[in-house]
Amino acid sequence: xxxxxxxxxxxxxxxxxxxxxxxxxxxxxxxxxxxxxxxxxxxxxxxxxxxxxxxxxxxxxxxxxxxxxxxxxxxxxxxxxxxxxxxxxxxxxxxxxxxxxxxxxxxxxxxxxxxxxxxxxxxxxxxxxxxxxxxxxxxxxxxxxxxxxxxxxxxxxxxxxxxxxxxxxxxxxxxxxxxxxxxxxxxxxxxxxxxxxxxxxxxxxxxxxxxxxxxxxxxxxxxxxxxxxxxxxxxxxxxxxxxxxxxxxxxxxxxxxxxxxxxxxxxxxxxxxxxxxxxxxxxxxxxxxxxxxxxxxxxxxxxxxxxxxxxxxxxxxxxxxxxxxxxxxxxxxxxxxxxxxxxxxxxxxxxxxxxxxxxxxxxxxxxxxxxxxxxxxxxxxxxxxxxxxxxxxxxxxxxxxxxxxxxxxxxxxxxxxxxxxxxxxxxxxxxxxxxxxxxxxxxxxxxxxxxxxxxxxxxxxxxxxxxxxxxxxxxxxxxxxxxxxxxxxxxxxxxxxxxxxxxxxxxxxxxxxxxxxxxxxxxxxxxxxxxxxxxxx
Amino acid sequence: xxxxxxxxxxxxxxxxxxxxxxxxxxxxxxxxxxxxxxxxxxxxxxxxxxxxxxxxxxxxxxxxxxxxxxxxxxxxxxxxxxxxxxxxxxxxxxxxxxxxxxxxxxxxxxxxxxxxxxxxxxxxxxxxxxxxxxxxxxxxxxxxxxxxxxxxxxxxxxxxxxxxxxxxxxxxxxxxxxxxxxxxxxxxxxxxxxxxxxxxxxxxxxxxxxxxxxxxxxxxxxxxxxxxxxxxxxxxxxxxxxxxxxxxxxxxxxxxxxxxxxxxxxxxxxxxxxxxxxxxxxxxxxxxxxxxxxxxxxxxxxxxxxxxxxxxxxxxxxxxxxxxxxxxxxxxxxxxxxxxxxxxxxx
Numbered sequence: 001x002x003x004x005x006x007x008x009x010x011x012x013x014x015x016x017x018x019x020x021x022x023x024x025x026x027x028x029x030x031x032x033x034x035x036x037x038x039x040x041x042x043x044x045x046x047x048x049x050x051x052x053x054x055x056x057x058x059x060x061x062x063x064x065x066x067x068x069x070x071x072x073x074x075x076x077x078x079x080x081x082x083x084x085x086x087x088x089x090x091x092x093x094x095x096x097x098x099x100x101x102x103x104x105x106x107x108x109x110x111x112x113x114x115x116x117x118x119x120x121x122x123x124x125x126x127x128x129x130x131x132x133x134x135x136x137x138x139x140x141x142x143x144x145x146x147x148x149x150x151x152x153x154x155x156x157x158x159x160x161x162x163x164x165x166x167x168x169x170x171x172x173x174x175x176x177x178x179x180x181x182x183x184x185x186x187x188x189x190x191x192x193x194x195x196x197x198x199x200x201x202x203x204x205x206x207x208x209x210x211x212x213x214x215x216x217x218x219x220x221x222x223x224x225x226x227x228x229x230x231x232x233x234x235x236x237x238x239x240x241x242x243x244x245x246x247x248x249x250x251x252x253x254x255x256x257x258x259x260x261x262x263x264x265x266x267x268x269x270x271x272x273x274x275x276x277x278x279x280x281x282x283x284x285x286x287x288x289x290x291x292x293x294x295x296x297x298x299x300x301x302x303x304x305x306x307x308x309x310x311x312x313x314x315x316x317x318x319x320x321x322x323x324x325x326x327x328x329x330x331x332x333x334x335x336x337x338x339x340x341x342x343x344x345x346x347x348x349x350x351x352x353x354x355x356x357x358x359x360x361x362x363x364x365x366x367x368x369x370x371x372x373x374x375x376x377x378x379x380x381x382x383x384x385x386x387x388x389x390x391x392x393x394x395x396x397x398x399x400x401x402x403x404x405x406x407x408x409x410x411x412x413x414x415x416x417x418x419x420x421x422x423x424x425x426x427x428x429x430x431x432x433x434x435x436x437x438x439x440x441x442x443x444x445x446x447x448x449x450x451x452x453x454x455x456x457x458x459x460x461x462x463x464x465x466x467x468x469x470x471x472x473x474x475x476x477x478x479x480x481x482x483x484x485x486x487x488x489x490x491x492x493x494x495x496x497x498x499x500x501x502x503x504x505x506x507x508x509x510x511x512x513x514x515x516x517x518x519x520x521x522x523x524x525x526x527x528x529x530x531x532x533x534x535x536x537x
Numbered sequence: 538x539x540x541x542x543x544x545x546x547x548x549x550x551x552x553x554x555x556x557x558x559x560x561x562x563x564x565x566x567x568x569x570x571x572x573x574x575x576x577x578x579x580x581x582x583x584x585x586x587x588x589x590x591x592x593x594x595x596x597x598x599x600x601x602x603x604x605x606x607x608x609x610x611x612x613x614x615x616x617x618x619x620x621x622x623x624x625x626x627x628x629x630x631x632x633x634x635x636x637x638x639x640x641x642x643x644x645x646x647x648x649x650x651x652x653x654x655x656x657x658x659x660x661x662x663x664x665x666x667x668x669x670x671x672x673x674x675x676x677x678x679x680x681x682x683x684x685x686x687x688x689x690x691x692x693x694x695x696x697x698x699x700x701x702x703x704x705x706x707x708x709x710x711x712x713x714x715x716x717x718x719x720x721x722x723x724x725x726x727x728x729x730x731x732x733x734x735x736x737x738x739x740x741x742x743x744x745x746x747x748x749x750x751x752x753x754x755x756x757x758x759x760x761x762x763x764x765x766x767x768x769x770x771x772x773x774x775x776x777x778x779x780x781x782x783x784x785x786x787x788x789x790x791x792x793x794x795x796x797x798x799x800x801x802x803x804x805x806x807x808x809x810x811x812x813x814x815x816x817x818x819x820x821x822x823x824x825x826x827x828x829x830x831x832x833x834x835x836x837x838x839x840x841x842x843x844x845x846x847x848x849x850x851x852x853x854x855x856x857x858x859x860x861x862x863x864x865x866x867x868x869x870x871x872x873x874x875x876x877x878x879x880x881x882x883x884x
Contacts, residue, residue, distance in 0.1 A: 041628075055876055117750055122761075126741070204742040209703035210883040220705055223620040225872050226627060226648050302757055303780045310780045318593030324777060324832060327590020327597065382621075390628050400634050401582075401614045482584070482625065482634055484614045485591070495588060498745055500771045500835070501778025502756045505749065 011361055011444050019358035020369055023351040023415070030408055031376050034387030039236065041390060042229040051233035054217075064213040067128055068197040071135035075192045076185065078136050079143025082285045086144060087151035089278055090266040097282055098144070099523040100289045105141035106519045108475035108490040109201030110497065111512045112138075115296040117205055126208025134202045137292065139195055143188045145466075149459075150184035150424045152266065183253045183427065187420050190249045194242060194377045200476060214238050218380040228386060235383040242378030246371050253423070293516060300509035303502050311506025315514070320503050328492050328504075330511045334518065336486035337472050341522070344410035344471035349464045351411065352418025357452065359419070360426045373419055376412040384409075385480030401482045409477040414467035421463040422456060429455055465526015469519045489515045580610040581813050582635030584805070586622050587615045588834065589639060595829040603820045609813045619645055619708065626654045626805070633805035636814040639821065642798045643861070644711055647868030649801075656811065659803025662821055665836040666769035666795035666859055667712035669699075670788045672754030675763035684764070686793045687720050690733060697737035699764040700751040703883075705875045706742050708798075713766045714878055715867065716796035719860035723870070730881050740882060754788040769795060769855070770835040773848040777832070786852040797859035800836065 086098055104112055116134055117125070124130045154177070162172045178185075198215045207213075212220070214234060222231035269275045300311045314320060318329040355373055359366035376384065392399035399405060429452060437447035475490040487495065489511060496508030583600075590596055591613045600611045614635060616622040623645045626638060630653040641649045641659065649655060669690075671683040684695050702710030717726045739762060741747045749758055752765035756779055772786035802821050804814040820826055827838035831846050837855065838845075 056879070114746070114750060117746070204706065205746060207742075209706070209740045209742050209879075216706075222624055223618065224705060224711075225875075226620070226624050227872070228624060228628065305757055308780060318590075320778060323595075325590070325594040326833070327592060327594040329593055386625065386628060389625055389634075393629060393632055400629075479587075479617060480621065482614050482616045484612060487591075487615075491587070497749075498588065499778075500748070500755075500768070500774035502775075503778040503780050505757075506780075 011448055015445070015448075016358050016362045016365075019354045019361065023355040023358070023369065023373065026347075026351050026408075026411075026415075027372055027376075030388070030412060031379070031384065034384060034391040035379065036387075037391040038228075038383060038387035039232055042232050044229065047229035048233050051221075051230040052237075054230070054234075057217075060212055060214055060217050063128065063211050064197060064215075067131050067135070067199070067211075067213070068193055071132045071139070071196040072189050072193045074132060075136045075139045075143055075196075076189055079140045079147065079188070081281055082140070083144045083147040083151060085278060085281045085285075087148035088266055089274075090268050091278060091282065093282070094266075095524050095527050097286055098527055099520040100286060100293075101144050102141040102469070102523050103293065103516060103520050104138050104289065106469045106473040106523070107512070107516060108473055108493070109134075109138065109205065110475065110494050111490070111509075111515070112292055112296055113201055113205040114497075115292045115299070118295055119292055120206075126206070126210065128207065128211055130206040131199070131202055131211065134206050135192075135196045135199065137289070138202065139192045140289075142191045142195070146188040146191070146420055146424070147181060147184045149421060150181055150428070153425065153428055154180055184424050186249050186252045187424065190246055190253075190374070191377070191416075191420060193245060194374065197242060198238065198378060198380070215380055219382050222380075222382045222386065231380070232383060235380040239375065239379050243371065243375060246374045246378070247367070250367050250370050296509060297513045297516070300506055300513050303506050308506070310503060311510040314503075314507065315510055320501075320507065326495070326499060326504060328487065328495050328507075330492060330496075330507060330514070333487050333489045333492035333511070334514060337489040337515075338518070340407045340410060340488060341468040341471040343404065343407035344414060344474075345464045345468035347408065347411035348414035348418050348467035348470075349460060352415040352463065352467070353422065353456070353460055355415070356419050356422035356426055356456075359423065360452070361448075370419065370423070374416045377416055381476040382480045384412075384477070389482070401484045403485055405481055406478055406483065406488065407471065409481060410471035410474045411467070413474060413477060414470040417466055417470060418463040421466065422459055425455065425459050426452060462526045465522050469522045469526070472515065472519050472522065489518075579608050579810075579813060580612065581637065581808075581810050581817060583611055583613045583637050583639055583817065584616050584622065584626070584633070584635035585613055585639040586619050587617060589613060589615070590833060591615065594833045596826070596833045599826045599829050602825065603817065607813075607816055609816060611817060623648055623654075630654050631807040633807050636805055636808040636810050637802060637817050637821075638805055639802045640800050641803070642708075642800045643864050644708070644715065644798065644867050644871075646801060646864040649803075650864070654806060655803035656806040656808065656814075657804060659801035660818060660822055661799055661839045662802045663827070663830050663834070663836040663839050664797055664799045666790075666797050666856055667709045667716070667766065668769050668795040668856070669791040670752070670754060670765050670767040670771050671791065672752070672763035673787060673789050675753055683789065684791060686791075687717060687729070690738075690764075691729075691736055693736075695736070695764070697739075698762055699733075699737075700739040700741060700747045700760075700762040701766045702744055702747050703740055703742050704878055707744055709744050709766050709768065711871075711875075712796040712798055713794075714874065715862045716794060716860040718874065719796070719862050727877060727881055730878060734882050738882070756787055768835065769853050770831070770837075770849070772852040773831075773846075774835055776848050776852055790853055792854045792856040795856035795859040797856070797861050799839075 082101060086094060113134065116137065120130055159172050159176055162176045167175070199213050200215045200219065203211065203213050203216055215238070218231045218234045218238070221227040221234065269278045301307050301309065303310050315330045318327055319325045355369055359370050388405065389400060433451050434447045437450055438444065442450060473490060475494065478488055478491060493508050493512050493515065496504045496511065499505070604610050616625055616634065619640060619642060622638070623641055626633065627648060639662070649659065669684065676683045681694060684690050689695060690699060701713055704711040704714040717729050721729045739751065741751060744767070747765050748767055749755055749760070751760040751762050752758060753760045753763050754765070756775055769790050772788045772790060775788055776783060776786050802818060804811060804818055808814050822839070824840060824843050827840055827843045830836055830838050831849050
């Protein structure tokens with residue numbers, strides 16, 4: 001009987017390779033090949049020994065690991081309640097709150113990090129705990145969105161049944177909700193771990209000089225010492241460590257995935273207690289997330305110790321004052337960034353969407369692609385940048401300083417998020433829906449299209465928005481590419497903030513505010529069709 | 538039942554989706570058109586660090602004049618900070634990303650001089666000093682004279698007042714370390730830094746954190762430290778970019794602490810346009826181009842005959858005897874000095 005049903009639903013053999021072809025090729029051309037070329041070119045056996053003997057490497061590894069573990073655990077804990085509220089309740093300002101929680105993750109750390117630093121007490125400056133706290137703030141979006149996406153489709157009747165059978169709230173949470181959420185919890189933990197293990201900006205801003213991570217050390221070797229082979233060796237060390245973690249955790253994400261039917265989605269708060277809980281939870285989340293952003297925005301209005309619009313008045317021209325120009329045209333960088341974001345989102349959604357379908361359709365072997373697509377997140381941006389530089393350096397493939405390398409780089413970063421957003425939803429589609437379609441006469445391909453693809457329409461649009469937002473705020477990968485033409489917004493902001501003088505600085509924060517608004521708008525638009533409403537399909 | 542009904546509705550929408558996809562592809566293709574590289578033989582590329590403007594400044598106007606006079610079009614590309622730019626140049630030596638490179642300074646020069654990166658010798662194009670900056674008002678309020686030398690920084694009255702950058706990650710941080718190496722010798726700077734650490738020097742990772750978050754002198758900043766490592770051109774920039782405009786600088790420079798960074802430009806080995814590249818290199822040294830440097834890059838023109846803007850002569854000084862260290866000595870010791878410094882100051 002089981003075998004018959006499987007046969008009925010068997011998809012054509014060519015489907016998985018056909019789906020996987022594009023993402024695999026992209027990953028090969030823009031990640032594996034450049035990285036391989038760089039390693040082959042610079043690494044000698046002696047450089048491995050030298051790099052591993054670097055004085056203080058043990059300390060660097062230890063700091064990298066403990067802050068990543070601590071940050072991941074604390075981010076999961078802190079993100080749990082907001083994830084619940086945003087996934088299960090419908091209330092005024094829900095989308096705005098979701099955008100507020102998401103924006104810090106998307107904005108370049110250089111920008112929000114400085115405001116965050118200003119809020120910390122003196123004794124926290126340059127400490128590991130400041131880094132961990134900042135990581136919770138920046139990455140809480142990952143937990144809220146990934147866990148929330150699954151929580152939104154958990155059937156309420158399961159918990160209701162458990163309550164009816166006499167389970168206490170804590171028991172329901174432990175024995176029903178947590179096991180069902182496990183795939184999303186693992187997915188979120190993996191992403192946060194990847195991001196915090198490879199942290200660069202937060203560590204440089206808040207950790208002080210005494211606490212480098214492996215990523216900071218790699219960048220120092222490549223850009224301050226000219227020691228590319230040492231950087232490449234350390235970057236492989238980092239990649240192997242993270243690939244192991246991702247491989248191991250992807251097992252858990254799959255194993256724990258349970259399909260269920262008839263999601264109920266969010267509802268309004270009913271009792272007074274619920275309303276109070278909602279008000280308090282949403283209010284506290286909004287206050288914590290908004291404060292550093294408000295500090296950042298307020299800096300764009302502060303000049304000479306007074307309130308002023310000066311930083312905003314010249315945003316549309318590169319001239320800071322008549323005859324004085326630093327060559328940064330703030331609003332032109334907005335146009336450039338939006339253009340890059342459109343391309344990056346398209347590439348990321350096509351590649352990520354195809355990959356997500358391939359991963360779920362391929363069952364066991366899908367893990368290879370899943371893990372492979374995560375690897376760029378665990379690879380030092382400087383290594384990929386230098387790899388691209390020496391791989392595509394002769395006609396007709398002289399791609400150096402090509403404008404489209406920037407959105408392709410952004411898409412490398414955004415694609416795993418598209419996949420992460422889609423996988424739990426795809427895996428939660430019950431097989432018997434496909435069986436029902438088959439019984440009603442649909443071919444397996446037709447059933448796959450009608451059920452899997454259709455269910456994904458909303459999340460796909462939502463993840464396109466996420467990818468666009470990631471592209472808008474992307475800084476790390478962009479800086480290591482050689483760039484012609486207009487600066488992206490984060491680069492323009494960094495250039496303004498790196499100059500002496502009040503007006504450029506205020507202008508930098510004004511442009512950061514524009515970036516904040518642009519990113520938040522994209523997120524709100526994306527959430528109209530995205531994860532928030534998946535349950536209502 | 539519902540599955541089949543919904544899927545039919547979907548299939549009606551499919552042409553719309555295909556149409557949208559095609560429109561998007563067309564948009565992306567259109568995006569590419571205006572950026573495709575020119576194959577004109579008289580078009581060359583200037584590779585520079587990130588703060589060199591690609592458009593919209595008097596520097597670019599000067600480059601446009603060069604194009605008008607010679608027919609050689611110049612496009613500027615950003616290659617990262619100076620260290621990243623030099624690393625990239627070393628990796629692509631012989632098959633460079635452009636034709637001329639701007640901005641290799643003497644802390645990097647040795648790596649660029651082993652004969653693989655440049656065709657011929659690079660030329661000096663500008664200089665800038667990294668010096669101690671102080672908050673004028675802070676010292677005036679306390680009737681305390683600001684420190685005048687590196688030695689002064691060890692005095693108890695200047696305890697806990699100084700913030701510097703990590704030489705492992707910041708260019709001015711490295712310059713300041715090199716100033717102490719030049720003053721106290723390759724075997725003496727370690728004990729100076731031990732004493733400086735004991736006198737409460739604060740270390741941060743980057744110039745902007747030091748200057749804007751920790752230093753008290755930057756206009757609008759409420760940082761706690763009245764002494765910072767910054768540039769000789771910082772006080773003029775404070776005046777030029779102040780709002781409302783001001784006639785005096787909030788910060789001053791201590792000339793006896795300055796380390797001189799000299800920047801070079803050169804023709805990249807392997808260029809397809811050596812003649813045009815040579816012409817551009819010559820133009821970069823001309824007074825027409827040099828006179829625009831102070832107010833755009835906030836560095837000093839290499840030719841002392843080039844007139845300086847008023848703000849530069851009024852609010853800054855050019856140190857008479859700045860510290861320097863030979864590029865080859867820097868290259869040979871950079872990593873070891875950084876590691877030693879980390880051991881002494883941070884551990």
